[in-house]
Amino acid sequence: MYGSTSEKPALARGTGQHVLVIVGDAAVAEVLATTLELADYQVSLASTGTEALERLTEHRFELMVVDVALPDLEDIGRAPRPVVAHRPPVLFLTEYDSLGRILPELGLGERDYVTKPFRVAEVLARMQVLLRGPGSARAEGGLHYRDLVLDDARCQARRGVRALDLTPAEYRLLRHLLVNAHRVLSKEQISRNVWGDFHGDNAIEQLVSRLRRKVDRDAPVLIHTRRGFGYWLGRADAEA
Structure with a gap:
């Protein structure tokens, strides 16, 4: 099921x-519009790439939330710069099977994704990170936290000068933790982001364990367990 406007805990909010x-999908668009408006965003809707282009030429938006399943989505990308003067950051809504296609296209802090069926809480959290811009989890060179860096253009990761040999699942897990740095992620949230459905506690624990062996060979430890709640990434002695 898609998330609803009554999800708990408190959701990340916008500032207008x-x-x-x-x-x-009209039903999904209604859920998103209602939720975003309740979270203090101003929302405009478009159901096709052509309609979205019209909106983009008429108004300046801080962010776009885009379903990659739209058949004419490419029209937005092909629009010349004079027509679309400002291209805002993009949050993609994508099926798990489409990750391989969109991951190489993710820009330096300008694009992100959530997998469908999505949870409203995750959509709002990813929007908040994108709107913060390069000063948060992103900077030139890709996503980063301290000396941990992910390069989405090459699907590569490194800790300091050491390259991390990650499997696709490990990479998706690390990226999910990094985008949500200092935020505790449940096993279900992690599983749906990495595999598209819930694989069970043991599979997640094994995946986290393998990732920890690669990431946390160097001090300080960055991947932590909040027993009974899930996992989070960050310095234990840093402010959230």
């Missing part, structure tokens, strides 16, 4: 930013 939601 204008967001363009480009979703073909």
Whole structure:
């Protein structure tokens, strides 16, 4: 099920930013629009790439939420710069099977994704990170936290000068933890992001254990367990 406006705990909120939601499914668009408005965003809707282009030429948006399943989505990317003067950050809504296609296209802090079926809490959290811009989890060179760096263009990771030999599942897990640095992620959230469905506690524990052996060979330890709640990434002595 898609998330609802009654999800708990408290959701990440906006500060009046204008967001363009480009979703073909009317029911999903309604859920997103209602939720974002309750979270203090100004929302405009488009159901096709062509309609989205019209909106983009008429208004300046701080962020776009885009369903990659739209058949004419490419029209937005092909639009010349004079037509679309400002291209805001993009949060993609994508099926798990489409990750291989969109991951190489993720930019330096300008694009991110959540997998469908999505949870509203995760959509809002990813939007908040994108709107913070390069000063948060992103900077030139890719996603980073301290000496841990992910390069989405090459799907590579390193800790300091040491390259991390990660499997695709480990990479997706590390990216999910990094984008949500200092935020505790449940096993279900992690599983749905990495595999598209819930694989069970043991599979997640094994995946986290393998990732820890690669990431936390160097001090300080960055991947932590909040027993009974889930996992989080960050310095234990740093402020959230």
